[in-house]
Amino acid sequence: MQTDAVLDHFRKTGAMLEGHFELSSGLHSDRYFQCALVLSRPRRAEELARAFAERLKTEVDVVVGPAMGAVVWAQEVGRALDRRAMFTERSGGEMTLRRGFGFEPGERCLVVEDVLTTGGSAREAIEVVRAHGGVPVAIGSMINRSGGNPFEDEGLPLTCLAEVEVQVFEPAECPLCSAGGAPVKPGSRTALAGGGA
Ligand SMILES: [Zn+2]
Numbered sequence: 001m002q003t004d005a006v007l008d009h010f011r012k013t014g015a016m017l018e019g020h021f022e023l024s025s026g027l028h029s030d031r032y033f034q035c036a037l038v039l040s041r042p043r044r045a046e047e048l049a050r051a052f053a054e055r056l057k058t059e060v061d062v063v064v065g066p067a068m069g070a071v072v073w074a075q076e077v078g079r080a081l082d083r084r085a086m087f088t089e090r091s092g093g094e095m096t097l098r099r100g101f102g103f104e105p106g107e108r109c110l111v112v113e114d115v116l117t118t119g120g121s122a123r124e125a126i127e128v129v130r131a132h133g134g135v136p137v138a139i140g141s142m143i144n145r146s147g148g149n150p151f152e153d154e155g156l157p158l159t160c161l162a163e164v165e166v167q168v169f170e171p172a173e174c175p176l177c178s179a180g181g182a183p184v185k186p187g188s189r190t191a192l193a194g195g196g197a
Pocket residue numbers: 020028029171174175176177178183
């Protein structure tokens with residue numbers, strides 16, 4: 001699946017908005033991703049996960065994603081690979097593995113995120129996997145907006161469906177504001193575009 005086809009799934013479900021946005025960080029941006037919307041369409045999620053599985057070059061035993069963002073995506077990738085899928089979650093601010101999830105010693109683990117920005121959540125999930133005897137061997141995401149592979153130094157290959165450059169601006173330096181536009185806060189509007197599954 002080519003990048004355009006991937007992003008088409010996002011556009012049609014309102015999961016990728018293009019325009020002028022005020023992010024929760026206060027920064028302004030020209031794009032906004034809400035991956036939960038594309039994943040809320042099971043057929044689309046399944047198709048994306050299959051495309052991801054075809055692209056993955058590393059043999060893995062287990063898929064793990066940090067909650068909440070990567071729970072559904074980890075499940076879909078696990079289905080496409082026919083592998084177990086689990087999630088890590090925060091408890092008292094700390095990333096943990098709960099609900100009886102665990103690893104056989106040495107199990108090879110794919111850690112997935114929905115959108116990879118800095119890789120912060122994936123990094124926390126990696127630590128949890130290691131602490132429980134698993135071996136992180138690869139990283140995966142639907143969208144990579146990090147501009148590279150944040151895990152290259154650790155020797156972990158990154159597989160993603162689309163590389164997307166997202167421009168982010170301080171409000172005072174935002175060219176979209178300079179052009180006279182006012183930013184909108186994403187998430188305040190329900191996206192019901194792209195009917196069906
Ligand atoms: Zn702006």
